[in-house]
Amino acid sequence: NYDTWKTDVYKVYPGASQEDKTFTHTDLEELMRKLAMVLMNTQAQLGEYIHAFHHITRSFGEGEQLSEREKNCAFIQGFHIKFASQVLTKLAIEFPKHHPEIPYLMSDIQNTTSWLLH
Numbered sequence: 001n002y003d004t005w006k007t008d009v010y011k012v013y014p015g016a017s018q019e020d021k022t023f024t025h026t027d028l029e030e031l032m033r034k035l036a037m038v039l040m041n042t043q044a045q046l047g048e049y050i051h052a053f054h055h056i057t058r059s060f061g062e063g064e065q066l067s068e069r070e071k072n073c074a075f076i077q078g079f080h081i082k083f084a085s086q087v088l089t090k091l092a093i094e095f096p097k098h099h100p101e102i103p104y105l106m107s108d109i110q111n112t113t114s115w116l117l118h
Helices: 002-012 025-036 043-058 068-076 081-094 106-117
Strands: none
Touching: 025 043, 043 068, 043 106, 068 081, 068 106, 081 106
């Protein structure tokens, strides 16, 4: 059956299964560092980043989980500095009473980036 075959394949190719992989803060930092060097200009790039970000943060090993505040802070760091500046400017216009020491919600950042890329 398929499950037996899959198990056998993973025995022959260790590391082939991304389902069981646990990630660390270093993996997330590496993702953000690589993406921050590229100017995002399509919805597809945004979707790929969101998917990778969530995949890594959901698969953190024991004791590696991020708080919602940490996720909100980390998410914007994956954008090129020019694009991040545009995102933050648009967010400041949308939320003029937002306290500067409180990170914007990831959902608000996603909505804003999607709007900017549309």
